Amino acid sequence: MTLDAVVASVLDRITPEIGQGRVADYIPALARVDPSKIGIAVATLDGGLHTAGDAHEAFSIQSVSKVFTLALALGKVGSDLWQRVGREPSGSAFNSIVQLERESGIPRNPFINAGAIVVSDILLAGGRPKETTAEILSFLRRLADDDTVAIDAEVAASEAETGYRNLSLANFMKAFGTIDGPVADTLDVYFHQCALSLSCAQLARAGLFLANRGVDPVTRQRVVAEYRARRINALMMTCGHYDASGDFAFRVGLPGKSGVGGGILAIAPGRAAVAVWSPGLNDSGNSHAGTIALEELARETGWSVF
Ligand code: GLN
Numbered sequence: 001m002t003l004d005a006v007v008a009s010v011l012d013r014i015t016p017e018i019g020q021g022r023v024a025d026y027i028p029a030l031a032r033v034d035p036s037k038i039g040i041a042v043a044t045l046d047g048g049l050h051t052a053g054d055a056h057e058a059f060s061i062q063s064v065s066k067v068f069t070l071a072l073a074l075g076k077v078g079s080d081l082w083q084r085v086g087r088e089p090s091g092s093a094f095n096s097i098v099q100l101e102r103e104s105g106i107p108r109n110p111f112i113n114a115g116a117i118v119v120s121d122i123l124l125a126g127g128r129p130k131e132t133t134a135e136i137l138s139f140l141r142r143l144a145d146d147d148t149v150a151i152d153a154e155v156a157a158s159e160a161e162t163g164y165r166n167l168s169l170a171n172f173m174k175a176f177g178t179i180d181g182p183v184a185d186t187l188d189v190y191f192h193q194c195a196l197s198l199s200c201a202q203l204a205r206a207g208l209f210l211a212n213r214g215v216d217p218v219t220r221q222r223v224v225a226e227y228r229a230r231r232i233n234a235l236m237m238t239c240g241h242y243d244a245s246g247d248f249a250f251r252v253g254l255p256g257k258s259g260v261g262g263g264i265l266a267i268a269p270g271r272a273a274v275a276v277w278s279p280g281l282n283d284s285g286n287s288h289a290g291t292i293a294l295e296e297l298a299r300e301t302g303w304s305v306f
Helices: 003-017 062-083 098-102 114-124 131-145 152-164 163-176 182-194 200-206 226-239 242-250 287-302
Strands: 041-042 049-053 196-198 256-258 263-268 272-276
Touching: 003 041, 003 049, 003 287, 041 200, 041 287, 049 200, 062 114, 062 131, 062 226, 062 256, 062 263, 098 163, 098 182, 114 131, 114 163, 114 182, 131 182, 131 196, 131 200, 152 182, 163 182, 182 196, 196 200, 200 226, 200 263, 200 272, 226 242, 226 256, 242 256, 256 287, 263 287, 272 287
Parallel strands: none
Antiparallel strands: 041 049, 041 272, 256 263, 263 272
């Protein structure tokens, strides 16, 4: 089967699942998203793009952004980053606070909210939030090879207004000394990165360097060192779906990162980057239909890393 046929058949297979699960409503701007949206995009190392459904419509990538900010922060501070963030699956919800107290304010990994807030703080590095946000945006534009990639200011504002949990996590970590910057500045960066708006086509293209040992296969630019690409993939596999990471590895068998906007980026090393979007979430805050789409795609292509 060609990849175009595979994505078309995956779309057919998951159509009955669309509308199941619940759209994230703790961020009011996300609650307004049409739950019937579904997009799939596969970007291959040769520059090919195979899409189905609403693959060209931009959506809030939310926590999928944590993959890109981690790549950017590792490029800046290197392995020192691991003094402030761990590398173990948390086994807890994405916004859980309980582990932080027991573990002296060091978040388990960079993909739960607490860990990603620390990564935002590392990128901020005592600077101005607007400049750090602009740096993250230009990184995404470069990776997607598309200057139209944008941040949805309404989503960022909506999160800032209702982000009580993130505020708690950040203040708690500040008390332990894990956060350097003023909490308000660090969270300003975090909320804006979560409000990055990309289509499945743009997101798959942006993730392609992770499928190609850290080099963008189209522009031939190195984004991260090869060993870092491997490690980011390892973290996506072990931590990318919070307390459902084991289930995702079991069902899909690819490194993946989800977001509460309903998007998931999955990496098939040496082959492709895949992005899916369906806003209905399961109980762990991961896309219900999107996970099934990736499960089907991995089965049809045989792309599991195992
Ligand atoms: N912006 C969201 C939050 O901080 C991101 C969570 C997610 O996508 N899992 O709550």
